Amino acid sequence: MKLDAPTMVTVTVFVMVVMGALTLLSWSQARQTRALGFLGAAQLVGAAAVTLFGLRGLVPDWLSIGVANAVMLGANGLIWSGARSFEGRRVPLLWLAAGPVIWLAACLVPPFYASLGARVILCSALAGLYCAVTARTLWHPGGERLPSRAPASILLASEALLIWARIPATLILPTPPTGIPGQTFWVAVLSFVGLLYTVAVSVLFMALAKERLEAEQRRAAETDPLTGIANRRALASEARRALATGPAAVLLFDLDHFKRVNDTFGHAVGDAVLVGFCTVARQVLPAGTAFGRLGGEEFACLLPTAGTGEAARIAETVRLAVATMRPDLVPSLAVTVSVGVARGGGTGSASEFESLLGLADRALYQAKAQGRDRVVLAGPELRQVA
Incomplete structure (x- = not known):
């Protein structure tokens, strides 16, 4: 050519x-x-x-x-x-x-x-x-x-x-x-x-x-705009993939008296508390943990390989770490968190994550009823972590 x-x-x-x-x-x-x-x-x-x-x-x-x-x-x-x-x-x-x-x-x-x-x-x-x-x-x-x-x-x-x-x-x-x-x-x-x-x-x-x-x-x-962690949709998607491979533990966190914080100190302090909680939690949660915000002051994480005892220890570590938080805007403000723990799944059902969240929510409700700032395990009989 x-x-x-x-x-x-x-x-x-x-x-x-x-x-x-x-x-x-x-x-x-x-x-x-x-x-x-x-x-x-x-x-x-x-x-x-x-x-x-x-x-x-x-x-x-x-x-x-x-x-x-x-x-x-x-x-x-x-x-x-x-x-x-x-x-x-x-x-x-x-x-x-x-x-x-x-x-x-x-x-x-x-x-x-x-x-x-x-x-x-x-x-x-x-x-x-x-x-x-x-x-x-x-x-x-x-x-x-x-x-x-x-x-x-x-x-x-x-x-x-x-x-x-x-x-x-x-x-x-x-x-x-x-x-x-x-x-x-x-x-x-x-x-x-x-x-x-x-x-x-x-x-x-x-x-x-x-x-x-x-x-x-x-x-x-897939990202919560305030805290920078996964939103509910992204967390659920990641949890479904993890649960398809076997049982897992879910930790459900709820910041205690958060509405009072917003009403007393304003939303700027409330936002700082939410961001600070995420920072502290990510520092003590195992690397690669699926962690996200479900809405408001409620957060969850999935521990794919953790047994009930290990999940409870991790939840208690987060609770103790949060108790040391002191927001820069209000250094005198004490922040605490209640945690519900549930373990199960592994059948590959699309609704497994929501079912585990429901069990963890029952445990969280019990933690609130018992005075807050504590970890409660879901099971036939709800029990508090010593």
């Missing part, structure tokens, strides 16, 4: 401009995702570089070689900056400009500029490095799980390898002739490859932004 350089350059520039404009439009609608702004700018800058490459022989070589490669390296640096921004990391402007500056400084050295092989090696090394560090920036196997993260990293890594492959090829293969036919062929090839990667990178970056937004919306829908 014959690649027509002017046509490929025109198509590549057109696609890069369109993709850049669409990416910037997406960024304008989601300004918190600055990565899309960097990517859109990179595509427009890359389109300018491809235009200069395509004008080889029509404009001075210092434009079509020196400036064009510097601009393309700048586009690669902008993509890396977008990846760092996406990961919430600082964008290093010095390193962003390092590639273009190194390239332009080298071009000022006559022996280097006169050597096609030296130019190809340096430009390939710098461009490949930008692609490689971008791939590494996005690669987080143990971090935020987004479906498009691995494909984006692999794509950028493959681009780095493809660019670096030009280095040994330059060292091994004979230097190509300097006539226009050979130059236009390689311009066409590079334009075609650039076109493919431009579309793929754009699609994957926008997919990453969409996936993160959806994940944030899911977290918001």
Whole structure:
């Protein structure tokens, strides 16, 4: 197949401009995702570089070689900056400009500029490095799980390898002739490859932004806005998954005299008590415990592997820790909590969690009736933990 350089350059520039404009439009609608702004700018800058490459022989070589490669390296640096921004990391402007500056400084050295092989090696090394560090920036196997993260990293890594492959090829293969036919062929090839990667990178970056937004919306829908812990819906969902694997214990917490706290000291103090309780409880509950707010001053947690005795000990640990709380707004305020404990489940029924909550609620009611600030176990005969 014959690649027509002017046509490929025109198509590549057109696609890069369109993709850049669409990416910037997406960024304008989601300004918190600055990565899309960097990517859109990179595509427009890359389109300018491809235009200069395509004008080889029509404009001075210092434009079509020196400036064009510097601009393309700048586009690669902008993509890396977008990846760092996406990961919430600082964008290093010095390193962003390092590639273009190194390239332009080298071009000022006559022996280097006169050597096609030296130019190809340096430009390939710098461009490949930008692609490689971008791939590494996005690669987080143990971090935020987004479906498009691995494909984006692999794509950028493959681009780095493809660019670096030009280095040994330059060292091994004979230097190509300097006539226009050979130059236009390689311009066409590079334009075609650039076109493919431009579309793929754009699609994957926008997919990453969409996936993160959806994940944030899911977290918001499953998180209590005041305390930052799971809401009832999220807790029930996690509890159902845990109960499907075997019996578990449920601890039901209710802050004592909470309405009196709100009426006496105001809702700001009441909110501080709720947040403080969650902080204390998470510090003493076992790691990975499903813990959430059911509503008002009522909270629950699920202990999948705990027996009745262990669950009671954990509940008592939480009760004692809460008794040491002293809200900053009212240091003299004593906070206590009553706890109901129930254990069961393991049959896989969808209503198991609600049934356990009902048993724990009976135990909690008994704890309130007995004077509050205590732990009561559910069972044939409700009994208080000594």
